[in-house]
Amino acid sequence: MRRQKKQLELGTRIEFWARSIDEKADEFPFRILDQGKQVLWAVKRFSEFPEFYSYHHREACEVELEWNEGVTDFTWAYAYNPRSVSKTGITVLEFGEHLVERTGPEIDAWCASDPQRPRLHFSPVKHWMNDPNGLCKIGDVWHLFYQFHPAGTDWGPMHWGHATSRNLCEWLHMPVFLHPEQNLARLGATGGAFSGSAFRGRDGKVKFYYTERLPAYDLFAGYREIQKIAEPGRDLIEPERITTVLEVRPEGVEHDFRDPKVWWDGAARAYRMILGASIDGDPAVLLYGSGDGLEWQYLGPLYRAPARFRAEGARAVECPDFFRLEDKWVLVMGFVGHIEPTTGRHNLLYALIGEFAGDRFVPDAPELQLLDFGTDYYAMQSFEAEGRQIAFAWLFNWEYRKPEGSAYSGEMSLPRVLSLNEDKSKICMLPAIEVDERYVAIxxxxxxxxxxxxxxxxxxxxxxxxLQGSKLVATEGGELAFEVSVAGDILSIRLAQDDGSIRYVAELGGGKDLRLFHDRGIVEIFADGGAVCGTRRGYANIEPDRLEISSSASAQVFEKLAK
Structure with missing residues (x-):
């Protein structure tokens, strides 16, 4: 057994996920003892499945932690004091031969020591991350929640991770906010706390609407998804109350029924909510109404995709977003399973601009705008703060995976600010000013x-x-890292991993400006004032040492370093 003394403040919490890796292990492989060697708290036996454990310390004193790392796998562990965690973040714990503790800058330094981890983009300390959730700003603190699996680097039972920032670029890691309502690993199932969004009520209080996928034994059919509200406690550390608000699906809607976005409709003097789903097999966005935010009535489809999307493999809409931008309404959608036949791309994000009145959304034009011509900008969620519509997205593509041995999987995009172009026919996205304020360009x-x-x-x-005829080629040791070119008014990008079977292209037209960020395998492109964006995530040759620029445009290259 390993033993280490530790001073704990009154109210300190130790939370961890652990499983047994030795069926013949002795009893009590983890204990917390007081100075007189009396047991304050202990686990008699861990199971073969990862499970969540939480200890709440009731008296300021020195304790002795006792564990056996040879028989127990502590997949994710941390400590925090609810009274100070909003300023310090969590203290990550590693139960190995010795207890290793990291807080704040120590966590940042440990993450920065990973030669494959991007520096400008948010990533979890460890394990799997996907969709951004619950984005909001409260006071002067930005909150980023995200889909998180605390037991491994692959997708698994979903929780909500949480991080906070004062500048949208530097993040404090916080306690896990939402958990599945049941231990899904023990059930041999998937599901859990799926995606959702923040809503500030007229009373000024923030609530989180989200989807719970009930225990599922098939990833593609037959599961149930319900909608819940999580009402947070102090400093958004954990929910004080969780309420189920919608369980019944409309006729024609099968298992996909998720990812709520809620707003107050001043004209209707009522709440409105959209959900991603399908209707009789066609990807669709559903519209709901409520007088109190608790009891919801189905008002009909807000949008139903043309039949070609179902023919091209689309199963449903997920992560829909609907918001007012300037004097227009914008609908953003991802189509699960869709493959674009002309390029072979999947994981694409589409948008429509139009008018919303009388619970009807009327697009200005039927053609869907492709928001990002890469395939690694997905599950985008936006929110309004300080007069700006700010968005994050998950940088990932199921086509490619991180190399084995990484401590984590998944990153977030740079924060982007959304606007409309001059004739209000296109959504534009550009990096938030905080990116340039935090990372000086040398x-x-x-x-x-x-x-x-x-x-x-x-x-x-x-x-x-x-930009016509421009080409940017970055290499590492003579091998391709990325290539970006403009030919025949077509902007394209190619990474080392591409075999030519998928084409990553966009019509650029007469655009005369381009910004490209490269961050250890992440490429984010913003052209024509942000009307054309492209994001890719590669895992080969991620530290290019040479760059060749061929262009009649003025070209500048900057090193981006934290101030």
Whole structure:
């Protein structure tokens, strides 16, 4: 047994997920003892399945932690004091030969020591992350929640991870906020606390509407999804109350019924909510209404995709977003399972711009706008704060996976600010000003085309002027890292992992500006004032050392370093 003394404050909580890795292990492989060796708290026996455990310390004193790492796998563990966690974040615990503790800057330093972890983009300390959830700003603190699996680096029973920031770029890691309502690993099932969004009521209080997928034994059919409200306690550490508000699906809607977005409709003087689903097999967005935010009535489809999407493999809409932008309404959707036949791309995100009145959404044009021509910008969620519509998305593509041995999987995009172009026919996305305020741009190349050495750091490339015929080629040890080109008014990107079977392209037209961020395998492109965006995530040659620029436009290359 390993033993280590630790001073605990009154109210300290230790939370962890653990499983047994030895069926013949002795009893009590984990104990917390007081100074007189009396047991304060103990686990008699861990099961073969990862389970959540929580200890609440009731008196300020020194304790002795006792554990056996040879028979127990502690997949994710941390400590915190509810009175100070909003300022300090959690203390990550590792129960190995010794107890290792990391808080705040120590966590950041540990993450930065990973040579494959991007520096500008948010990622979890450990394990699996996907969709951004519950985005909001309360006071001067930004809150990012996200889909999280605390027991491994692959997708599994869903929880909500949580991080906070004061500048949208530096993040404090917080306690897990939402848990599945049952231990799904023990049930041999998947599901849990799926995606949702924040809603600030007229009383000023923030609530989180989200989907719970009940224990599921088939990933593609037959599962049940219900809608809940989580009402947070102090500092949004944990919910004080969780209420189920919608269980019954409309006729024609099968298992996909999820990802609520809620708002107050001033004209109707009532609450409105959308959900992603399908109607008789067609991907669709459902509209609901409520007088109190608790009892919901189905008002009909807000949008139903053309039949071609079902023919091209789309199963349902997920992660829909619906919001007012300037004097228009915008609907954003992902189509599960869809493959674009002309390019082979999947995981694409689409949008419509139009008018919303009388519970009807009328697009200005029927054509869907492709929000990002890469396939690694997905499950985007936006929220309004300080007069800006700010968005994050999950940077991932099921086509490619992180190399084995990584401590985590999944990153978030840079924060983006949404706007409309001059004639209000397109949504534009550009990095939030906080990105430039936090990461200073240090020139590493003169204002011209050429072949340049690159630093071992994130870079930004800016082109200004005619882009036709431009080509950017980054290599690592002579091998391709990424190539971006403009030919025949088509903007394209290619990574080292691409075999040509999928084409990542967009019509650029007469765009005369381009910004490209590269951050250890992540490429985010913003062209034509953000009207054309493209995001890719690669895992080969992620530290390019040479860059060749060929362009008639003015070209600048910057190293991006934290201030």
């Amino acid at each position: 020139p590493v190349a003169p204002d011209r085309s050429g072949d340049y050495a690159l630093p071992s750091a994130p870079i930004e490339i800016r082109l200004s002027g005619p």
